[in-house]
Amino acid sequence: MTGHGVPLELYQLVAALLFTIGLVGVLVRRSALVIFMSIELMLNAVNLSFVAFSRLHGQMDGQIFVFFVMSVAAAEVAVGLAILVAIFRNRETASVDDVHLLKG
Amino acid sequence: MAEVILFTAFALTAVAFALGVIFRRNAVHCALHLVGVLLSLSGMFVLLNAQFIAAIQILVYAGAIMVLFLFVVMLLNVKGETPLLTPGAAKGFGFLFALIAFVELLWIVLAPGGEEVAPPPAPPLVPGFGSPAAIGRALYTTWLFPFEVTSILLLVAVIGAVVLAKRKFF
Amino acid sequence: MGLNQLWLVPALPLLGAILNGIAAGKLPRKVVSVIGVGSVGLSLLIALACFRELLALPEDARRVTQGLFTWVQSGDFQADVRYALDPLGAVMMLVVTGVGFLIHVYSTGYMGHEKAYGRYFSFLNLFTFSMLTLVLADNFLLMFLGWEAVGLCSYLLIGFGYQRPAAAEAGKKAFVVNRIGDWGFLLGIFLIFVTFGTLDFSAVFAQAPQKLAVGSALAAAIALLLFLGAVGKSAQIPLYVWLPDAMEGPTPVSALIHAATMVTAGVYMVARCHVLYLLSPVALLTVAIVGAATALFAATIGLVQNDIKRVLAYSTVSQLGYMFLACGVGAFASGIFHLMTHAFFKALLFLGAGSVIHALSGEQDLWKMGGLKPHLPRTHATVLVATLAIAGIFPFAGFFSKDEILWNAWLHGGPVLWGAGVVGAFLTAFYMFRLYFLTFGGRSRVTEEAKHHLHESPNSMTVPLIILAVLSLVGGLVQVPLLSGGQRLDAFLEPVFADAALVAGTGVAHGAASVAGSAAAHGAASGAAHAPGVEITLMVISLIVALSGIFVAHRFYVADPDLPCRLAERAKGFYRLLFNKYWIDEVYDSRIVQPIYRGSVRLWERFDAAVIDGAVNGVGKQIERGAALLRQAQTGYVQVYALILTLGAVVVLGYLALR
Numbered sequence: 001m002t003g004h005g006v007p008l009e010l011y012q013l014v015a016a017l018l019f020t021i022g023l024v025g026v027l028v029r030r031s032a033l034v035i036f037m038s039i040e041l042m043l044n045a046v047n048l049s050f051v052a053f054s055r056l057h058g059q060m061d062g063q064i065f066v067f068f069v070m071s072v073a074a075a076e077v078a079v080g081l082a083i084l085v086a087i088f089r090n091r092e093t094a095s096v097d098d099v100h101l102l103k104g
Numbered sequence: 105m106a107e108v109i110l111f112t113a114f115a116l117t118a119v120a121f122a123l124g125v126i127f128r129r130n131a132v133h134c135a136l137h138l139v140g141v142l143l144s145l146s147g148m149f150v151l152l153n154a155q156f157i158a159a160i161q162i163l164v165y166a167g168a169i170m171v172l173f174l175f176v177v178m179l180l181n182v183k184g185e186t187p188l189l190t191p192g193a194a195k196g197f198g199f200l201f202a203l204i205a206f207v208e209l210l211w212i213v214l215a216p217g218g219e220e221v222a223p224p225p226a227p228p229l230v231p232g233f234g235s236p237a238a239i240g241r242a243l244y245t246t247w248l249f250p251f252e253v254t255s256i257l258l259l260v261a262v263i264g265a266v267v268l269a270k271r272k273f274f
Numbered sequence: 275m276g277l278n279q280l281w282l283v284p285a286l287p288l289l290g291a292i293l294n295g296i297a298a299g300k301l302p303r304k305v306v307s308v309i310g311v312g313s314v315g316l317s318l319l320i321a322l323a324c325f326r327e328l329l330a331l332p333e334d335a336r337r338v339t340q341g342l343f344t345w346v347q348s349g350d351f352q353a354d355v356r357y358a359l360d361p362l363g364a365v366m367m368l369v370v371t372g373v374g375f376l377i378h379v380y381s382t383g384y385m386g387h388e389k390a391y392g393r394y395f396s397f398l399n400l401f402t403f404s405m406l407t408l409v410l411a412d413n414f415l416l417m418f419l420g421w422e423a424v425g426l427c428s429y430l431l432i433g434f435g436y437q438r439p440a441a442a443e444a445g446k447k448a449f450v451v452n453r454i455g456d457w458g459f460l461l462g463i464f465l466i467f468v469t470f471g472t473l474d475f476s477a478v479f480a481q482a483p484q485k486l487a488v489g490s491a492l493a494a495a496i497a498l499l500l501f502l503g504a505v506g507k508s509a510q511i512p513l514y515v516w517l518p519d520a521m522e523g524p525t526p527v528s529a530l531i532h533a534a535t536m537v538t539a540g541v542y543m544v545a546r547c548h549v550l551y552l553l554s555p556v557a558l559l560t561v562a563i564v565g566a567a568t569a570l571f572a573a574t575i576g577l578v579q580n581d582i583k584r585v586l587a588y589s590t591v592s593q594l595g596y597m598f599l600a601c602g603v604g605a606f607a608s609g610i611f612h613l614m615t616h617a618f619f620k621a622l623l624f625l626g627a628g629s630v631i632h633a634l635s636g637e638q639d640l641w642k643m644g645g646l647k648p649h650l651p652r653t654h655a656t657v658l659v660a661t662l663a664i665a666g667i668f669p670f671a672g673f674f675s676k677d678e679i680l681w682n683a684w685l686h687g688g689p690v691l692w693g694a695g696v697v698g699a700f701l702t703a704f705y706m707f708r709l710y711f712l713t714f715g716g717r718s719r720v721t722e723e724a725k726h727h728l729h730e731s732p733n734s735m736t737v738p739l740i741i742l743a744v745l746s747l748v749g750g751l752v753q754v755p756l757l758s759g760g761q762r763l764d765a766f767l768e769p770v771f772a773d774a775a776l777v778a779g780t781g782v783a784h785g786a787a788s789v790a791g792s793a794a795a796h797g798a799a800s801g802a803a804h805a806p807g808v809e810i811t812l813m814v815i816s817l818i819v820a821l822s823g824i825f826v827a828h829r830f831y832v833a834d835p836d837l838p839c840r841l842a843e844r845a846k847g848f849y850r851l852l853f854n855k856y857w858i859d860e861v862y863d864s865r866i867v868q869p870i871y872r873g874s875v876r877l878w879e880r881f882d883a884a885v886i887d888g889a890v891n892g893v894g895k896q897i898e899r900g901a902a903l904l905r906q907a908q909t910g911y912v913q914v915y916a917l918i919l920t921l922g923a924v925v926v927l928g929y930l931a932l933r
Contacts, residue, residue: 034126
């Protein structure tokens, strides 16, 4: 119990649902941009989970974690979008199935 | 009771916007739906006594990061995706794995505690829980070192972005 | 400055070597010279200060050590980098820094046109450091470090002109032959450690009389293994073959390394370990016989060589034999005395030869010299002094030291060893004056082209010659025989060799140790106990022998220049035997080198190439094949990777859910 009526399990349920939706987005969408957004969605689902647990235990460490997750997300978006722009400039595409450089 | 109503509203909007993110064709629409999800979550954060996190969720995430997204979407000006989803078996496997993962998560979240002892009753919240002052104190004492490391991470990201944008790769 | 700065004596040349080595030819020649010569010069000054302080100490306290740091520590074993100065080490230190400094100065003139000037001085400084480490080390391991390092420097400097195949070959030969000796030395060190549990000189030598019985097999094994090292480094039979070839190096290097200092390391080591040798009469006798045999054998080869430096090389081998003869009859102080005087006159001879070669634009054949006396006045005068010294003419340094060795050989070794020494002395006088007459006397046989450039060497080369000539002249006066109080070197070295008396005391009971016993008695009661009449008689004999050697040489090469040819015609077989150096090199090559070579080739083809390479390459090939298979899984599509990642997550989550 979170102490004010809404059980913790419900927050976890919402977090799980959002995470799964994000996962589907990453796995099935072609657009690299949307895949990035889906990743943000997954990160936010985890953030929700962190904050809920933080409230449950009455400790702020969970919120601090959210803070760090946001910093990492910002860094990731900056670099990821830069890569995306670079790829698009050279190949005129933003679809992940048009690019297969990630192999030895 | 008000909390329950608010929670239900935020949860429903969040899930609805989330589905919009992954199924809208236009990338701009996707981004705007993501903003919707972020705002709903921010509301839930407030319900969970995380006022400061809620504030920076709106300022940093919904504000700065999403602006960056929109900026890139409009810069690239990708024509409507056809087809929307990955072709072939990858798509089917994607849905399948995600479904299994969801079932497993549900199982973990909702499974009865089993032999485990019921969680202890939540301790009374300290005054100022989740306030900027409390977060700041924790951040600059216990978490000072990770905090400083984060600054290096951001610096590296900035340099990386600049280098990637200036040179010709791929 | 003094004993507290003892470590600077080896450290300064090391610094010089590092500076000139790192700069790698980027420095102007002047700076290289200042670093190279200056470091050794400073080292010499500190060495002199240390020597003065050592003299100020009471006699039995003249052993000062200075620990720098612990080098190796493993279980019970500990070896420190620790330098020690005692009278024996002090004599060696002064010879190394003194002669070394003069040769450094000489090199600035001789090597003036050399391209790799910085490299040369870097190696020469490194050698000085290594040699000082060798003579100042306080334990066997540090001594071995110096021992190996001087070997390395010798290799580097013999092969200095590595573009010439002969020089590269000679360097290789020196290195490999020395390894045989080093192998023995190393085994000896192992045996010492197993026996005594320590490698510190003072501890080993203090325990030796208790732990080793006189004449025991263990004592003999240790002493003989160490002597094998000395045989390699000091070019004695049967490992002398590398030294004549080492003459491919620059002449100052021959003077410093292959005459004055490095090759005497074996003599120093035997003297340093005299306690161990005195405990084994067999080893002592071996040292004496090898020394006498080498002295005679090398002298005969020297008679007929035509390359000026090779004659000197065989002469060096022969003189080293004398030093070992002295050690072998227990007269260690005499060996060190001859080592010192030999360093002066042999360095002088080599530098003089270098001056001649320099003047003749690189000519080394004695038969293309002659009549150089008026052209090279300073070189001529100094070489004459050195030749008289090595021939053993009174009152030059060589007379005193060689005579003392012969006297001790007579006293403790018997007439046979003495006889070998006297014959060797005659041959020495002969071949050295042959060299002198062929170079400076008689008609000029210099080629027209060389005659054109004929000139006396610059001051940087002749001044060291003059200083060494003075030392060759007066160097013997530190040890005047018969005069009471004249044996100053003996008295100075006495604290080092005093424990010989102790060992001998335990050994007198055994008849076998009588050689050792009388030797030690000699060290303790120098002079007074001799019968002066016999000593004077022997002295006169050796002087007459030396003079007759000179006379014969004069007759052969000045009075009647055709005589040698006629003699060579008549004793053709013997002449060819000598001229071809007894075919020792060829015998070694066919009996030892070639079989090893063929065996190695077989091993390489049958075992190395087939088994080892096969195994290694086989493993590599299998991995390559497996990798090619696995690479199929890498599509390069990021979403496939994400899918596989998810699969992993699903599995982990499933495990968590069903646990």
